[in-house]
Each structure stands twice: as structure tokens, then as C-alpha cells.
Amino acid sequence: MKAKGDVLIGILTVRRPGTKSFRGNHENFRDICEMGRRLGLQVAVFPAEAMNGSEDRIEAYLDARRNGRRVWRKTTLPYPTVVYNRVPDRKTEVQPAVRQAKKKLAERGIPLFNQHFFDKKQLAAWLSGEPETAGYLPKTEEIRDLHHLEQWMEQSTLLYVKPVDGKAGDGILQVTRSGSGWPYRVVAQQNGKRTRMFYKTRQEAALAVWGRVQGQEYLIQQGIDLASWRERKFDLRMLVQKNSTGAWKVTGVGARVADRDGITTHVPNGGEIARARTTLRAAFGSAKGDAILVKARETALVFARTLEQSVQREGGLLGELSLDVGVDTAGELWFFEANAKPMKFDEPSIRAKSLMRLLRYCEFLSRTK
Template sequence: MSSIICRVHPLPPGKQGGWLSQSLMREWGCQQGQSIKIRIGGKSLITRILGGRHRGRNILLPRPLAAQLHLPWFGETRAVFRNKELHLGPVLGILTTGFTGSPSMPFGSRSALFRQFLIASREDRPFFYVFTPEMVDWTRQVVYGWFYRKDLSGTYRWVRKLAPLPDVVYERVPNRKAEAQTQVQGCRLLFQQMGVPIFNQGFFNKWMVHEALYNHPLTPDCIPEAHRSPSIQTVEDMLERHRMVYLKPSGGSLGLGIFRITRGPQGDYYCRFRNGDRNVLRKFRSLPPLMTQIFGRQLNGLSRYLVQQGIRLIKHEGRAVDFRVHMHKDRSARWTVAGIGAKVAGAGSVTTHGRTGGSLLSTSELLKKTFPGKEADMENRIKETSIRICNALEGHVKGPLGELGLDIGVDYQQKVWLFEANSKPGRHIFLHPSLWDAGKQSAHYITDYSLKLAKF
């Protein structure tokens, strides 16, 4: 049985138990005076229900009973009735770190990101808050969560309210350092022990992604060759085969610490990398001095890198282009493409990241210019490949996945390649005017998938 939107009212003083409108009594097959369990998030109690004369889908609860359940507020929310249990909500929580104490920006610059998710959820009426591990009172089984709601003047503001533990947790810890905190690890463990679904736990390791996909039957043709902790000879062999390779930190992100090495027609070696706010190109006669220039004589740090086959990507005005494909699971738990952003590398840059001078373009316009007459087919191939990648990858990660950011490349032979997969994808592609509506839908998919996990 799927959930429906109901209105929860306070019961007038002096009346006991829970009251349902006649239409809900009939719809759910409830009997007058029947004992049921009412649950909101991690809180529940047993009470008798009675049928009232109210029309529509209305639920009336005594204020003391609502207080026991830590109902965040009266009003509209979703409800599902099964096995003599009335489940209201659901209660959804975004787990993060970095609380600032500011009432207007409680999570600093990321408050705007979380606000998008909470605003997008309104039409589905869940109880949706943002919280850090320190905001959980495990003894009382409640959370001092931050909601984004209208105040008495009609202005939307961040509001801190006491609420039940969530039915579902969407993890949005900002970085690996924060993820390693004892409080975060302990919080996740306790939720797991309670059976609370947590989706998008942790960060991906590039080598784990490569190992999961390189020989997977769903993705045999879109994963570049790569080797972990390479020796100089391994890099040399890769250059012999591909003429261009990338050295990437296995656990890196945001394009930091990446080197592109190219072997020229005269046997020289060229290395591009980012140094501070500059894109740098250096030339070497042979590979060993290049490698010692980067990693030192002892090649310290190379063990934390992987070498990846370089792909000759399509270009826009002489600059390489790749695509960020933002993927979500919908309410049926099927992977769908929320948006595709075309990213153009900055002048002399190793990557297409904005911080290194990269910029966004319309995907449809770029594909039309690059593959005239075949642009629709090319876009469909990017989408189809992305869905295959997501289906292959989710069997190799801990816990459910509901969102992924894929860095996809296309070469001039129209072959589609995966470079990286991100479990905490940024949303910068939705800043492009062609993707504004897609950005709103993307934010709503978080609620969609949460409803699926909560069995609503």
C-alpha cells in the first residue's frame, strides 16, 4: 500500500486516543476502538482509534500523545497504514558536519545546498531536517534537527526543532577528514544497528571503482586501463600503448593533485599540472627525471596514486570537453539521468574543473556541433552507458546508493568512457540556464528515493 497525504490536527482537550475521519477508517479497514501502533520516525506508541465525522483524510491526535511521539508540527504529512501500524512522515535526515551556530546559515556555505533538498521535498510533506552527530540525543532517541520552514510572517527560515530519529538518512558529510571523525563513524554505526537505511555512505576510492567496473559484464567497453601504485616502468609501458596518461591520487577529489603526461613524437615527455592558481607545462628528455620532479628521488607518494589511460577527447575551440552526468534513483529505485553538463577545460588545464578555469556549455548544442545529425544518438549513448555504470557499481559499495556524479568522456570515434564516479557529487552543472529545471528535479529525487527506502 502506498502512502497518502493526510492532515494531522490536535484533538480537543478531554478526548482520548487517535481519531480518524470516516473516509480513512474505510480506506484502511479500521474498526471502532481498535488498538493500533502509531509511529513517527523512531518514536511509536499504542493507542485506540475512533472514527470521527470529519470529511476528507484527517487524523486527530491529543496534544500529549503528539508530544510523546515528538511530532514536529500539526498539518499535512504522509501516512501509510499496514499491519495495524499507522506510520506518519516519513522522517528524513541529512547527516553532515560543520554546524556554525548561525541561525541564518547553520551549516555555513552548504546551507544553500541543504535548503534546495528541503524546499524540493515540500510537495511530498515529509518531516525533513539536517543534523550533525552532536545533535542526536541517543538516550531520548530524538534529534535537535534544523528544518527550513515559514515563520509567522510567512518568511522561510531555518528553525531548530526537536524531532524523532529519522526513518532514512541521506549522508552529506563534506569530506574524507570529516567522515573519519569518531562522532560520524559512531553515528552511522548506531543507525545501522537500528536498521535505519543510510544512503550514499562515505567516499569512493578511484581504484575501488576501477576494480569494480573494469571486468564487469555491464561495463566491458567504457573503463580506461589503469594501474595502482605504478612503477616508472609501468608508466612508461602505458605511454608506449596510449601516448598519454594521467596520474591521479587514489583518494583525491576536485581535480587536485592530477598530472597529465604526454609522450611527444620526438620522444620527449610533457607534464601538465596545476600549481597554486597556475596551469603549468614542463618538458623532459626522459621519464625518470619527470617522475622524480613530481614525487622526489624516493618516489614518495607514488604508492598513493594510480596511472590511467589518457583519452583523446572531443574539443570545443581547441579545449578538451567532458561531461558530468548527474544520476539519481527514482521512487521505483531505478537509475535515471537527472542532467548532463558539458565541461570545457580551461586554457592549459589538466581538468575541466571550474577552479582551474573550466566552464559549462549546453550539452545538446555541443553535441550538435561536434556530431551533426547524430547528436541525439550520442546523448542517448551517454545516458545508456551511465545507467549501466550505476547498476554495475552499486553492487560493490556499502549500503544503498541513491545519487552519483559520473565524469564521462567521449572521443572522436564516438566511444563513451568513464573517468570517475562520485558519491557526493557537486551541483555546479545545474547553474547553467539549460539545466535549471533539471536541478530542481534532481533535488526532488532525494525525497523520491527516501520515500522508497522508508516504504512510503
């Protein structure tokens, strides 16, 4: 068992080419370092490229102050005792330097958690095979061809087409069918912008969607009629983390509200943050709204344990994840997404608790490895 002073928590990322810096959310990393100071734990940022040699001391960055400003001080440190993976994107995660760093950590017996991003196809396969989670999944299939797409559009008045490796709602298409003269509406969302297209026939609409997704990995998913708050659709964002004893806990639940013509609730695409209890009570009344929130928290723990088992079967560790959970107009819960590299929650109470819980779990891994 390691004493607190022997624990060195590493945040894994990569160098920023052409600079003396590194990639990732620096503000998030500083918050983690600051909370580490308060808890008496040392935290440093380690670029994966530094782990490709045979040295026992490697390049690292410490959060420091210089002339009243917070700066990253480059230094050399021993290998960390535990590593939190924040490599910033899927493309970088498969680069040789990152693969080699993960191999080096494994050889040294250093625990690394949240080893890679999830993708939507992988999640669907894991969760649809488990009785406890399968019932919460909207019907989802990988798009095979144009005819497959047309079949779905014939059977559905609302559906979504999503990239397998999508993030924050980018690349999503929404297809709706109504009884008007141009009954098919396709809305494409990319980089915070939405493009709306209208078609008279199913065939025209399907061709338009197929033209955008052909040759790429996309899923087609049943649309859910979400509950509304102030005439705007909303869903729930839930942060689930392991604590100081390695047990799963719900750190916080927030609501994300779409703009009036939004097709997703993601904040970068026009969504707004709201309190989960407020939105649920407004939509369903106090008693039912509170009951839905309790059920959502219980269900989040089931999903976390199920996903952890899937990750463990691949030889990995999972210490935190965020979940996107929809609530339909009848109050039923639907699972939309899980993220193994959660963005930071903007709610102050959730944010503070999440930092503390993250570091306590790191300390737990250091003690028990």
C-alpha cells in the same frame, strides 16, 4: 507503510567546530528543504554527533525565516525515517562520531543511502571485473615505483596521474610527449592553479612526477584524445538517481568544457558548462551526436546498476551518483569517474528535477523499509 506526514527526511552532516552551525553546502541543503516543503515532506539537517547518545529526540536544524532572512533554526526532533548522507569529506567520514551515527541508524533500522565516498582504486576494481562496464575503462594501474612510471611514459604520448581520493580535478598531473627539443611536458593541477614543467628526457620527467606522488596513493591512467567544441576539449557529466519506485533514471546530462590549455573539464579548475546536445552535434554532426547522447544515457544506467550491486555486497544503499564520461574523437565513450556525493548541477532544469527525484526516493525508502 508510512503516510506522507509521518516521513522525516534527514540530511546527515557534522557540526562545525567552534560554532553553533554545521558543515556542508548550506545552499544545497536549503534547496532540498524548500523542495520538501513543496512536496509536503519534512526535511531536517542532523549532525552525526547528535546521534551518539540514548535520547529518542536529538539535535536538528530546520530551514526557517526570521525577519525576512532564511536561517537555520536549532530544535530537537525524533530520529529521521530515512537519511541522505552528505558528510562533507573522506577524512570526516571515518571519524568516530560519524561511524557511531551510522551504527545507531542501522540499529534503529533507519535506511541511510550513499554511505561513503567512492575512491578511484575501488571503482576500477569493481568495474573492471564486470563485462558490461570493463570495455569503457581507460587502462588504469596503481603506481608501484619510479620504474613503473617510466614504463608508462615510454609507451604513451598522453597519460594522467590521479590521486586515489581526488576531488574536482585537484592533484591531477598530465604528462604529454611530443617531438620538440623539450619533448616531455608535465602539468600539475592543484586548487584551481596549474604548473607547467618541461623536460628533455623521460627520466627527468618521471623523477619530477615521482617526487610529487611518492608515498601517496596514486593511479596512472591512459590518456584519451577527447572530442572538441570550439577548439576546447569536453566531456559529459551525468546525474543518475533512483526515482519514486526505486528505479534508476538519468536525471540529466551536461557538458563540461576545458579552457584552452586545461587538463580537466572541472568548473573549479577553469571548465565551462555547456549543453550536451550542442557540443556533441557540433563535434559529430546532428545524427551521430544524438546517437552518442542516447548511448551515453543507456550506458549510465548500466554503470549505476553495476555500482549499486557492488555497494549492496558491502551492505549499503545507493540512491544517486554522478558520472564523468569522455567522448573521444571517434565518438567512443570512456568512463572516467563516479561520485557518490554529487555536487549540485548548475543547469536549472537538471537541478529542479534532481531535487524532486531525490526526495521521492527518500519517500520510497520510508515506505518500504
